[in-house]
Amino acid sequence: MQIRVKCKCGEGSCHEWAIVELQGVVEVQSPFQDRLQNLEIGTLCRPSTQEAYTFTIGYHELTGSKVPLKKPLLVLKKIIHPDASVDQSSESNPKAKAEMELQVVGIIRHRILFKTRPKALISKPSI
Numbered sequence: 747m748q749i750r751v752k753c754k755c756g757e758g759s760c761h762e763w764a765i766v767e768l769q770g771v772v773e774v775q776s777p778f779q780d781r782l783q784n785l786e787i788g789t790l791c792r793p794s795t796q797e798a799y800t801f802t803i804g805y806h807e808l809t810g811s812k813v814p815l816k817k818p819l820l821v822l823k824k825i826i827h828p829d830a831s832v833d834q835s836s837e838s839n840p841k842a843k844a845e846m847e848l849q850v851v852g853i854i855r856h857r858i859l860f861k862t863r864p865k866a867l868i869s870k871p872s873i
Contacts (some may be wrong), residue, residue: 761852762852762853762856763857764856765859766858768808769861790858803864805867807865810855810859811861812859814856815855818854821850821851821853822849823849825846827847829848
């Protein structure tokens with residue numbers, strides 16, 4: 747089976763993504779268990795004068811740095827195109843004659859690594 751990879755954004759102009767790497771576990775409170783889709787867990791920012799990143803989760807602040815990946819990763823979106831011709835085998839299995847392609851959504855060249863323990867914030871976090 748041949749899988750085509752398409753890039754609509756053009757060479758070198760794909761959206762830059764990054765991986766956020768945390769040490770430990772981020773636990774979701776029970777009222778939010780049903781609504782994990784688009785759940786905001788904190789605020790990630792980088793002051794323009796520094797190379798360090800800060801990630802504020804509730805009353806905890808993490809400090810991290812940007813680390814390049816050894817090999818870049820692609821972020822892909824799977825697109826299935828159904829075949830126009832319908833025969834007996836495709837009626838029993840609808841995906842038998844479907845053509846699939848992968849579309850490039852972005853490229854990941856860096857990760858933001860938070861490897862230290864969080865600092866407790868005494869006052870309310872600034873949002």
